[in-house]
Amino acid sequence: MIKEDLIYEILSVVEEIPEGRVASYGQIARLIGRDKNSRLVGKVLSMAEYYGRYPCHRVVNHAGRTAPGWREQRLLLEDEGVEFRKNGCVDMKRFQWNA
Template identity: 45%
Template sequence: MKDYKVDKASLSDEFRREVYQVVCEIPSGKVSTYGSIAALLGMPQCSRMVGRALKLVPDDVSVPCHRVVNASGRPVPGWEEQKRLLLEEGVSFKQNGCVDLKKHLWSYSVPE
């Protein structure tokens, strides 16, 4: 269901910085989903915007984008390097080509 209260045009630099900050917290060997990141940022209806932000990471910014998959655990279509990077970190895949989210889904915990 689309939420028309969110001004998606205003989700610019600040939103992207918040996305990058969250993605940088995902540890090696774990993954998160676009929807989980959007929900963590308080905008659960903006998972596509998370994907767009990750697609637009500047060259001078280091963000482990390969650790973000869709809700089913499917890697980005056509980005073959993503699977290789995840395998190098010990992430396992199911027979259907999706990340085994039961083993590798990262759960954000609030620092004490």
């Protein structure tokens, strides 16, 4: 079971990602001092709707790949001006959040 204070710590970082930028799961894990817990970040984000409204669409994997099965994620990012490379991944060099 994941403690609520950890959940809110992760979600508070996600809340800080500016519009038009993305962060990776690993980047968020590093920002909370849990370098090796990127999967934990993903697990928390999959439950985020139970804790309020957070811009979880701004979190992608390290290569810029969107979450499998969440087709709307790309549309939400494109609406914010995030561009994708030909391979379907976010251009991380241009759009990664420098926290």
